[in-house]
Amino acid sequence: MLYQLHKEWRMWRLRRQGLQIADDCRLLADPSCFGSEPYLISIGRHVTITCGVRFVTHDGGTWVFRSRPEFRDVIKYGRIIIRDNCFLGIGAIIMPGVSIGPDSVVSAGAVVLKDIPPGEVWGGVPARFIRTVEEYASQALAEIPEYDRKAYRTDKKSELLRHFPYPW
Numbered sequence: 001m002l003y004q005l006h007k008e009w010r011m012w013r014l015r016r017q018g019l020q021i022a023d024d025c026r027l028l029a030d031p032s033c034f035g036s037e038p039y040l041i042s043i044g045r046h047v048t049i050t051c052g053v054r055f056v057t058h059d060g061g062t063w064v065f066r067s068r069p070e071f072r073d074v075i076k077y078g079r080i081i082i083r084d085n086c087f088l089g090i091g092a093i094i095m096p097g098v099s100i101g102p103d104s105v106v107s108a109g110a111v112v113l114k115d116i117p118p119g120e121v122w123g124g125v126p127a128r129f130i131r132t133v134e135e136y137a138s139q140a141l142a143e144i145p146e147y148d149r150k151a152y153r154t155d156k157k158s159e160l161l162r163h164f165p166y167p168w
Contacts, residue, residue: 014038022047022084029053040077044084044102052091055080059096083118103133 007027014021018039021027026048033054034041040057043049059076066072078097082088086100089108100106100116107123107130116122121130131139 019043025049037077040079041082042079043082044086046085047082048087050088050090050092050108053088054093056093056095089123105133105136 011021011027014034017034018037019034019041021041021043022045024046025043028051029049030051033049033052035055035057037057038055041055057077057080062071062074062076066074076096078095080094080096081099082094083100083102083104085103087105088094088100089106089110091109092106093111094100094106095111095113098112098115100112101118101120103119104116105121106112106116106127107121109125110123110127111125112122112127114127116127119133121133121136122128123130130136
């Protein structure tokens with residue numbers, strides 16, 4: 001119950017700062033991941049944001065040349081849009097002006113510099129197309145290890161350790 005209250009408080013606080021996020025999202029990330037301009041971020045329904053994901057809504061590199069008179073007023077900001085039914089893997093970085101299409105997956109550690117079309121899996125630095133979500137789903141289905149489903153539901157840890165024992 002305390003966890004649920006904390007989760008609701010975090011979401012309330014982020015929304016108050018302008019973050020647009022649907023109610024049915026899983027937010028496993030620290031609230032600071034939304035940066036200094038959460039009002040530039042829109043997140044659709046059924047989105048999972050895992051630990052370490054960062055949203056970068058501005059380009060601070062302009063600081064290097066803003067002292068020159070002709071560049072004094074230069075700023076670079078961009079809205080980030082995450083469409084419905086997406087998964088953002090651990091440590092992914094979403095850069096300014098990026099839109100991630102519905103039904104897409106961003107792999108762990110990816111740095112997303114450009115828009116991701118619907119239904120695709122992207123990863124790497126910089127992020128690039130890996131496969132479609134349909135291909136990913138088919139591969140995941142084909143690679144399910146043998147396990148006792150009933151035992152797994154009652155005691156996940158011991159069932160997983162039986163199939164994936166400690167190496168020592």
